[in-house]
Every structure is written in structure tokens, then in C-alpha cells.
Amino acid sequence: MTHPASTTIRTTCAYCGVGCGVLATPDGKGGLAIAGDPDHPANRGRLCVKGAALGETIGHEGRLLAPSIDGREAGWDEALDLVANQFSRTIAEHGPDSVAFYVSGQLLTEDYYVANKLMKGFIGSGNIDTNSRLCMASSVAGHRRAFGTDTVPGLYEDIELADTVVLVGSNLAWCHPVLFQRLAAAREARPDMRVIVIDPRRTVTCDIADLHLEIEPGADAELFNLLLSEIAARGMIRDRDLEGLDEAVAAARLSKGARTGLRPEQIAAFLDLWLASDKVVTVYSQGVNQSDNGTDKVNAILNCHLATGRIGHPAMGPFSVTGQPNAMGGREVGGLANTLACHLDIDDPGHRHAVQEFWRAPRMTVGPGLKAVDMFRAVEIGKIKALWIICTNPAVSMPEADRVARAIAKCDFVVVSDIMARTDTTRLAHVLLPATGWGEKDGTVTNSERRISRQRRVLAPAGQARDDWWIISQVGRRMGWYKAFAWDDPSEIFAEHAALSAVAGALGSDFDISDHARLSRTDYDGMEPFLWPQSPRKRGGRFFADGRYHTQSGKGRMIAVSSQEPRATAAEYPYRLNTGRVRDHWHSMTRSGLSPRLARHMAEPFLELHPMDATRLGLGPATLAEVESAHGQAVLRVLVTDRVQQGHPFAPIHWTGETAPTGRIDALVPAVTDPLSGQPASKSAPIAIRQFAAGWYGFAVSAAPMCPICDYWALATLSGGYQAELASRHAPEDWIAHSKRMFGLEGEPLVVKDLRRGVLRLAFIEDGRLQAALFVAPEPVGLSRSHVAAALGSEDCTPDLLAGYPGADRPDEGALVCACFGVGVNTILRGIATQGLLTVDEIGAALRAGTNCGSCRPELRALLTANVSNDIAAE
Incomplete structure (x- = not known):
């Protein structure tokens, strides 16, 4: 059954496991207007930027239409x-x-x-x-070992009610944005709430953290074993009628803080915060699950909640958040x-x-x-x-x-x-x-x-x-x-x-x-x-508050988790690659890649690399790196940042043979799995990194689909066509013939050359409208991509087009920060400088950025911190 235009239908989002309610209204032309459902308990009207853009992804472009x-x-x-x-x-x-x-x-x-x-x-x-x-098989295995069945004990509201929320291996702000919004709102309403983030990376989720523990990758079970040992030492075990309690505590006492990579005072702060209140919720996701000991990590977390009885009651419990709808x-x-x-x-x-x-x-x-x-x-x-x-x-x-x-x-x-x-x-x-x-x-x-x-x-x-x-x-x-x-x-x-x-x-x-x-x-x-459940026996609510489980004995089961020695790196593959998601893309982008505004935030695959590693490898910002494992190769744009640890770069998973053939990250990941859950270890691939010897870099836009012909390319959708980042080891003999093949055009382009600098810029204009343009340089191409993209199909092919930047009367908005309202970094920086904007809320009031889904608020705060000379940049 389909519905006439203007009939609003209540449905559910297509993306992550938060399960947000959506109001979808057909426009009668095959499109949809999208809004959050204020009556849905999961989101109460909130949507992240991906959910808000669902109406932009429903066209028939690229669809399989017949068997x-x-x-x-x-x-x-x-x-x-x-x-x-x-x-x-x-x-x-x-x-x-x-x-x-x-x-x-x-x-x-x-x-x-x-x-x-x-x-x-x-x-x-x-x-x-x-x-x-x-993504979540290790949680299933951990639940079944501890509870006798795959039960999620708690509810979303527990996250808001807790005194302490611990996020383990979860970039909640980007991967489950509406849950992050709910947590952030609760923390603002209750300043005494404490948030701990346990993650080797400093992600945007750390924006609201009172304590960020940059743990040694893979050491999560070690940290929670230390916690269990401390629970026993302080006499805080409340449920002694648990299977495996003594064995689990004995194994935990063998853990060593040094293996976590954390300082003693950091560990002490974590233990004190976790044990200070009964109302503790531990939220975990792929950083825990996607490991060759993921099930043990899950059970190490569950052990602490079982031992202290912090499970099944409001504001307490372990909470696995799932990745798919x-x-x-x-x-x-x-x-x-x-x-x-x-x-x-x-x-x-x-x-x-x-x-x-x-x-x-x-x-x-x-x-x-x-x-x-x-x-x-x-x-x-x-x-x-x-x-x-x-x-x-x-x-x-x-x-x-x-x-x-x-x-x-x-x-x-x-x-x-x-x-x-x-x-x-x-x-x-x-x-x-x-x-x-x-x-x-x-x-x-x-x-x-x-x-x-x-x-x-x-x-x-x-x-x-x-x-x-x-x-x-x-x-x-x-x-x-x-x-x-x-x-x-x-x-x-x-x-x-x-x-x-x-x-x-x-x-x-x-x-x-x-x-x-x-x-x-x-x-x-x-x-x-x-x-669920909804039956004559039980309805909704939480599980296990009564101490009854689904094991054969009816008791909860604690698991003795062994300490795992840090893995040594082989000389030929000295780095450990962490993989994951980014804010505005979903899986392999077959849906999210159709939205121009989602594509603008991060338009190509990249490698986050620590500055010391970048220096050692001779890789500068925006250059390209060849990444190799025993199983495959990739070429990725270099993003130099101290958000990652030395030796542990990060790359996103979303690019495919259709969007960036050399950006297929899972080609690098070994098929090493957790022995119980069968879940692959996707966050510790041994890799080597070296410079990609680019003879030239390029950027292209086209009103029609293009076919890049080079060693590296990454395609993204624009509102008026497509863009591509390009690079290759060797330059073609005839750039004009090459560009005609790439764009599928026959006419002669307007060409600007600077032979001394090795710069070439050309534009195909038909009937006064820009059809395609190519910018080539011997180094990463610097220009205003939003300015060039906006010229596609336009009759306003001004002389500044091939300059790559708008004229003085046309401000350059810069790289996209707020995808909901299309606000770029330069627009935000101008607002900070010229309007005296000092808080995230002031930026929102002036520019609208951060006032819809809220996913960009941590980035806005980072811009304030970097560009306001005093310490009054705040919420």
C-alpha cells in the first residue's frame, strides 16, 4: 500500500540500532519530507543528520529494477x-x-x-x-555465557538516569548520535553526572567526558579485571550466589595495570568513579566486540555488574548498543x-x-x-x-x-x-x-x-x-x-x-x-x-533485578577472564590498523552516498596518522599513503592528527569498488576471529605504510557521471552532479584527450596552464554552462571545492572559476562542518572573528550550525577552543 501526497506516515529509521521514529510525508513527486517522530520513545523527535537526509536517498538512481x-x-x-x-x-x-x-x-x-x-x-x-x-556476535556470546540467553537487561532511559556512564569502545557521538544527544542533554540537566570514555582514539564523544582513558588497544578486559579485583578488595561483592564468582575474581587478581597503557592515577580515578555510586551504566560497542577476545571483553564488563548487583535496576547495568537497524x-x-x-x-x-x-x-x-x-x-x-x-x-x-x-x-x-x-x-x-x-x-x-x-x-x-x-x-x-x-x-x-x-x-x-x-x-x-517481552508471563521493563537468570541453575554466571599479553608487531607490518565508521556515512554508502550533503563532510577514504608516525614515514597532510597487509592493499588520504596513538592509525570502512576502489579497507583486515563468537577482529590489522609516489594530484567535477582513469580516485555525489579526488603515478601524454574520455565530452575545454609549476586547469562549457572541470597539480590540489561544485550547470562561469576560489565578493564557506544546514568551517570562523561568537549556542543562534541533530557540536567546540584566545568557549 502506498500513500497519497501530504499523508504523513510513522515509520522507523533505516540506519543504526538506536531505532529512531521517523515521520515521512510523500510529496507526490516520488520524494519524501522527513522529520523525527516526537512520540517515538527512542528519539522523541530527534534525528541525526543521516536520518534527517533519508528523503534524499530514495530515488531510483543505480537501482536494480528487474531480475x-x-x-x-x-x-x-x-x-x-x-x-x-x-x-x-x-x-x-x-x-x-x-x-x-x-x-x-x-x-x-x-x-x-x-x-x-x-x-x-x-x-x-x-x-x-x-x-x-x-558487529555484535561477541555480545551475543557474552550474554549467553553470563545470563543463559542473549538478553539486553536495560533500557535507554538508564543512560539518562545514571550517575556514571562509561562508554567503552563506542564513538557514540558519531555511531549512535541520538543516544549521544540524550546523554549530553541528561548531563547538562544534571551537572553531577560523570561520563568516562575508554577508547584508544580521542573521538568527538570525548567532548563530554570527565575522564578519557586512552587505553592500550585490546586491553579492555584487563581494565575491567582490575575493576573486579578492586570490587573484591573493597568488599563490594553483593551477589555471592553467582556461578564462577571465585574463579573470576582469582583470574582478575592476576591483571596488571601496566598492560592497559594507563597511568596508575588514571586507573585509580576510573575505579573510584565506577565504584562511587550504584547508578552505573557501562555502554559498549564495536571497540569491544570486534576483537579476537571480544567475548572475554564483554564478560569482563558483565562480571563487574553481576558482582555488584548493578544490573536490572533503573540507572544501572551493562548496555550493548548495536550497529544496524x-x-x-x-x-x-x-x-x-x-x-x-x-x-x-x-x-x-x-x-x-x-x-x-x-x-x-x-x-x-x-x-x-x-x-x-x-x-x-x-x-x-x-x-x-x-x-x-x-x-x-x-x-x-x-x-x-x-x-x-x-x-x-x-x-x-x-x-x-x-x-x-x-x-x-x-x-x-x-x-x-x-x-x-x-x-x-x-x-x-x-x-x-x-x-x-x-x-x-x-x-x-x-x-x-x-x-x-x-x-x-x-x-x-x-x-x-x-x-x-x-x-x-x-x-x-x-x-x-x-x-x-x-x-x-x-x-x-x-x-x-x-x-x-x-x-x-x-x-x-x-x-x-x-x-519485549509482551506475554501473559511478563511485559517489557528490565531483566534480572530479581536475581533470576536463564541459566540451568537460574543463577548468573561469572566468567574467569584471562589476561592477554600485548601482541607484538612483525617487522614487515609494524602498525595496527583500527577501522570504523564516520558521522555522515553508513556501511558501504549505497544509501547515504546518494545524499550530496552527507557526502560533503568526508568525501574520500582517509588514514588518521599520528604526527610522529607521519614524520617517520615522510607523509604530509593531504598526501596519499599506500597501506598494505598480508591480505590486501589500499591507498588513502593522509590526515595527520594526535587523536590516534602512535602505531595505531585509523581508517573508515565505507568506500567500495564503486566509490573508491583503492579505499576498500576490509581487504586489509585478516580473518582472525574470536574463538567463541566467530566475530572478526576488525580493529587490529597488522599493516605497513609507505608514501604513494603520486606524479600528480587532481580534483574534478562533472554534471554527468564520470569514469576516472588513474591509480587513485574517490567519487562523491554533488547536488548538481559528481566530484572526484584523483591521483596517479604517471601523467597522461595528452591531458585534453584524457579529460574528454573521463567526462565523456567532445567539445574543446577552456584551458589554463602553468608549466613551471606543473599546474593544469580546464573547464568544459556548453551553452554557457559548466559541464565539467579538472584541476591538476604536482601536490594535493588546494582550492575551494564548494565554490567549484556550486558552479556546475551554472551560467555564472566567472573568471574566478579556474582560479579555484571565489572572488572577494564571494566568501568561501570552506569544508563542511554542519551537514544539516550546510555550514562550512570558514563561515564558522568568520562568525567567531567578526560576530564575537564565544559559545556553541551562540554559533547556533547566529549560523544555525549544531541546532538540529547536534552531531557537529563537538567540532564547533573544538573550533572555538582553537580560535578564541581565552578559555570562555563553552556550551
Whole structure:
């Protein structure tokens, strides 16, 4: 169902696990006006810049609009028949474990449920895993060890109510901006609240920290072992009826502060703050999870909360914040290879039998399947012969991404369901199936606090795109299981999921939403956000305040966490690469990259490098670095900053073969995993760094898509076209011919040369309008990119265009700081200098910067600190 113009639809954001409510209003022309939903409990009207820009990402540009087989367009019936027949034939010849599904935390719960049911209950294999394996599997494993089930104990409001909030391995300000806004507002309202950030990097989240601990990378478990030891020494263990308590404390006492890289007084300050009040919330994310001992890190945190009884009550508890919009929904339906639906145990024969009976399934999996890394290794060696990849891009996002891409290319039969026609993964498929995207889908998602919300269809599907649940169920029907997959609407799938949760609840599972087992389509359409569980046994709220857990004994379980020696670096790879996200991009940018204002904040892949490392390597700001590991190579723009530690550079994950082929960071990351969770260690890749010997650097803009022809390029979207950063080792013999090929233009350009300086600038103008321009220099090109970009398509091709800077009557706004309102750094600096702006709020009042999503407020404060001569720059 689509909606007429001006009808506002309540839905949920497509990005991170905060799960913000969104008001989407169709404009009648295929576009959407976007606002935060003031009635949604997760955000109360707040949105981050990515959420606010959702309306800019719903066009059909680059969309996969029809099924295709081996590169030719096909009808749905032909494509679905082929998929069903090929999977059936493979299973008949090689057994159920010869096929696999690799799915995504961006699927809706209904999509996830159908895929899991088909693989585990009807194909009869556990070989379904998800890209959520890459971001939160260690939390799942840690929860299950400690609690007996994958339960998030607390709620978002606990973060606001706490006296002390500890952020561990979490750049909350950029990765979960609305939660950060809620924390910042709470701290402003209650100045006595204390915030501790534990992170090797000095991120923008540190802006509100009372204590920033620049811990030795990988030493988080060591620090929390020190805390547990101190808890025992001070006699603060409150729950002695815990399994493994004595063993955990004994192991903790072996920890040494020196391994954390922190000074004794820093450790003492942390211990005193954590122990000063019962109201402590410890928030952790990828910096904890993405490690080869991530599960131990999680349990080291959980140990401290269990021992002190700081769990399950308002304002206290451990809190895992998830990275994807429905990572939690995937966990609930058993989307991980080692889990079963509704938080049941896949290793328990009774649980498997109960699910099989409920599904009336012909052949239930006999146990766990292959986790992501092992799954693609099985593809590589030919053990998996038919692979279906749904709503994700593993040829970019998996560790050892080049190896994964080669494995997919070798696989006998590959199906990819996606919204985009060209990705690193779709290029490797035999069959492409067009799926609906955000705004076109209808279903549910679960956020990090266990709140289930509706994503509602607002727009008609693009082309022949279909919902993922429909595609998967059609294949299930064609494989011979028509009745089991005979849904007509996602509400029927959700009702079945809720009914299965009643079975799980009766078996002792924490996940029980059986109050919704008989909901109608009308009920589903009007469903309000709710916290699970929702059943006759329990409703919403927190878990474990009563000291009862889901372990066999009913007791909480503490885990003895061993100290881990710091890893030595090899001579050939002396640096450890940390990877992560940036503020305005999302995953591989298939959505966020369509928004010009999101692209402006950081338009190319980069390497944050400590000044001492940069000096040692001879790398200056804005030059290019070649980065190499044992598994791949990348070329990245150098950003020299003391925000990172020596020897531990940082690079973002977002660039792909479509946007910057040499910026594919996961090609560098080794497939080293946590032995329990199977989660890859994405923040400690051993690398070497050297100068990229650029013969020239370039910057280009074009009104039409361009095809860069050089060793390094990074594309970004502009409101009037595209821009590209360029570089290469050798210059072309004929720059004009080269630029014509790159831009696809025939006319003669306007050219300005400075042979002595090696500078070339040219512009293609047709009918008085700028169509494309190229700026070349022997060093990184310095110019006003916003000025040049604004000239695209304009008749105002003034003489200052090829100068690269606006004239004196046209102020240069500079690099973007506030993406919500398009405010550049030079505009802010002029305001500070000429208007006497002394606080972030004064900047907001004068320039609007920082007054919407708030994600740029730390950057505004940094500009004030650097450019106001006294110490009165403040909030």
C-alpha cells in the first residue's frame, strides 16, 4: 500500500540500532519530507543528520529494477524457478550443507524469519549467517555465557538516569548520535553526572567526558579485571550466589595495570568513579566486540555488574548498543548460524524438536551452521556450491575482502538480492533479484533496548522490486513447501513469529511476544512501538533485578577472564590498523552516498596518522599513503592528527569498488576471529605504510557521471552532479584527450596552464554552462571545492572559476562542518572573528550550525577552543 501526497506516515529509521521514529510525508513527486517522530520513545523527535537526509536517498538512481540471469533481464517466474531448481538440485546431489544464505541486519524481522525458517527447518542446514556477525556476535556470546540467553537487561532511559556512564569502545557521538544527544542533554540537566570514555582514539564523544582513558588497544578486559579485583578488595561483592564468582575474581587478581597503557592515577580515578555510586551504566560497542577476545571483553564488563548487583535496576547495568537497524530482530529469529528462533538453543535437541514441530518442518538442522568467515572459506574450497546473499555486500565488508570476492566468483551458483544494480558483490552473481528498500518495505525492526517498531511502506516499489520475505517465500514454495510459506502479508509472518515465541516462552526463553500471536492486519498496521517481552508471563521493563537468570541453575554466571599479553608487531607490518565508521556515512554508502550533503563532510577514504608516525614515514597532510597487509592493499588520504596513538592509525570502512576502489579497507583486515563468537577482529590489522609516489594530484567535477582513469580516485555525489579526488603515478601524454574520455565530452575545454609549476586547469562549457572541470597539480590540489561544485550547470562561469576560489565578493564557506544546514568551517570562523561568537549556542543562534541533530557540536567546540584566545568557549 502506498500513500497519497501530504499523508504523513510513522515509520522507523533505516540506519543504526538506536531505532529512531521517523515521520515521512510523500510529496507526490516520488520524494519524501522527513522529520523525527516526537512520540517515538527512542528519539522523541530527534534525528541525526543521516536520518534527517533519508528523503534524499530514495530515488531510483543505480537501482536494480528487474531480475537478471547471467547479465540479461529476466522475468520473476524464470528467475525464481531457476533459484529454486538450482538449490533443490544442489541439495539432492551434495546434501543440505552444500548451500548457504548470508543475510543482513538491515533486513526486517519478517524477512529474517522467512529466511531462517527456510534454511534451518526445510533445507535442514544451519548455514544461514548474517553481517551482524561482524558487529555484535561477541555480545551475543557474552550474554549467553553470563545470563543463559542473549538478553539486553536495560533500557535507554538508564543512560539518562545514571550517575556514571562509561562508554567503552563506542564513538557514540558519531555511531549512535541520538543516544549521544540524550546523554549530553541528561548531563547538562544534571551537572553531577560523570561520563568516562575508554577508547584508544580521542573521538568527538570525548567532548563530554570527565575522564578519557586512552587505553592500550585490546586491553579492555584487563581494565575491567582490575575493576573486579578492586570490587573484591573493597568488599563490594553483593551477589555471592553467582556461578564462577571465585574463579573470576582469582583470574582478575592476576591483571596488571601496566598492560592497559594507563597511568596508575588514571586507573585509580576510573575505579573510584565506577565504584562511587550504584547508578552505573557501562555502554559498549564495536571497540569491544570486534576483537579476537571480544567475548572475554564483554564478560569482563558483565562480571563487574553481576558482582555488584548493578544490573536490572533503573540507572544501572551493562548496555550493548548495536550497529544496524535490525541486528536485534535478526538475533530474535535465530538469524545467526549458531542460534535458534526466539532465543532458543540450537544445541538443545528439545528446543530443536519444539521448533520443528511448530513449523511442521521436514528436516530440522541438527546443530549450528557455519559462521560468516567459515562460510566463505567453505565457498572458497567448493564445499558450499550454492550461495544466496541478501541485503549485504560481503565482497567489501568481510575481512580479507579480496579473498571473499574471489571465493564468491568461483562458486557454482550465486544469487544476490539487493536494491542496487552495481556493487562489488552483485557483479559476481549469476542471478540478481531486485529488492525493495527503505520507504518501500513493510515490517518490523527491534532496536538496542528491545523495542519493536514498525517500518511502514510509504512509496511504491522501484521497478519490479519485491519484498525480501516475498522473494524467499516464493523460492520456498517452488522448492515444494508451498503451505509452509503461503503468507500473503508480513502481518501473517509476524503473527507466526509471535506464536512461536509462546512455545519458546514455555520452554523458559526470555523472548516471548505471544500477546501478538493473534494480531490482525489492522492491528499490525496500527502497531505502536513496544518493548519485549509482551506475554501473559511478563511485559517489557528490565531483566534480572530479581536475581533470576536463564541459566540451568537460574543463577548468573561469572566468567574467569584471562589476561592477554600485548601482541607484538612483525617487522614487515609494524602498525595496527583500527577501522570504523564516520558521522555522515553508513556501511558501504549505497544509501547515504546518494545524499550530496552527507557526502560533503568526508568525501574520500582517509588514514588518521599520528604526527610522529607521519614524520617517520615522510607523509604530509593531504598526501596519499599506500597501506598494505598480508591480505590486501589500499591507498588513502593522509590526515595527520594526535587523536590516534602512535602505531595505531585509523581508517573508515565505507568506500567500495564503486566509490573508491583503492579505499576498500576490509581487504586489509585478516580473518582472525574470536574463538567463541566467530566475530572478526576488525580493529587490529597488522599493516605497513609507505608514501604513494603520486606524479600528480587532481580534483574534478562533472554534471554527468564520470569514469576516472588513474591509480587513485574517490567519487562523491554533488547536488548538481559528481566530484572526484584523483591521483596517479604517471601523467597522461595528452591531458585534453584524457579529460574528454573521463567526462565523456567532445567539445574543446577552456584551458589554463602553468608549466613551471606543473599546474593544469580546464573547464568544459556548453551553452554557457559548466559541464565539467579538472584541476591538476604536482601536490594535493588546494582550492575551494564548494565554490567549484556550486558552479556546475551554472551560467555564472566567472573568471574566478579556474582560479579555484571565489572572488572577494564571494566568501568561501570552506569544508563542511554542519551537514544539516550546510555550514562550512570558514563561515564558522568568520562568525567567531567578526560576530564575537564565544559559545556553541551562540554559533547556533547566529549560523544555525549544531541546532538540529547536534552531531557537529563537538567540532564547533573544538573550533572555538582553537580560535578564541581565552578559555570562555563553552556550551
